[in-house]
Amino acid sequence: MTDILERAEPVEASAPAKPKRIALIASKGTLDQAYPPLILATTAASLGWEAGIFFTFYGLDILHQDRFEKLKVASLANPAGPIQLPNILGALPGATAAATAMMKKWMNTANMPSVPEFIEMTQGLGVRFFACSTTMGVMGVEEGDLIKGAEIAGAAAFLDYAAEADIQLFI
């Protein structure tokens, strides 16, 4: 009986030998949708977890060195967007630029880092960036177009990484 009780005592709390892991898919290339995967990856890495993001389809723009500073958010067909306009006005030239400027102003006022700043933060924390090879082929993106540190990967390589993850999210 004593034996059992002794064995049942809780093990002293300590960090697990194998870190937790989060595997994210970033599939959208708008300014607003670039933030959630970057915020989650930053947080996960800050918690001591491994974190990796698979950038696919429009999400690949977040890794594109000529495009990641120019992500936009539209007013058209976006009822929750930064500028509330009827769709017929949201389709006018300049509406997307205005909504994008408004969102950047929000972020700046709230002391939130820009997308390029988040990329730098996450890379500093060791977050892995996987660039979808199929998307690269479909959209004509070359390895040299991507930001430094991006790893080219296909679905199988990402799933292999994600299979070892505790959390997998598609954004």
Add this chain to the structure above:
Amino acid sequence: MTTQYDIPTNDLSVDAELDTSGLLCPLPVYKASIALGQLSKGQVLHLITTDPGSLEDIPALARQLGDTLLGVERLEDRQLFWIEKGDRP
């Protein structure tokens, strides 16, 4: 997941201070994690936040890192935390 707030914070010694006033998630967690990384085991970080989410976020950070939340103080406009760095692999 319930966190006990207002843990008594008398007589806590501090080895580093970090003020994240005006910053929103994930920045308090990000900066606190880096600050804790620079400490040695047993040293204490005094952290100030204004993001109301940090009342749950900072205890979660301590849990995940294996550090110990020694104290929490909730003031009207900010929160104070004392975190002791634990044994890291």
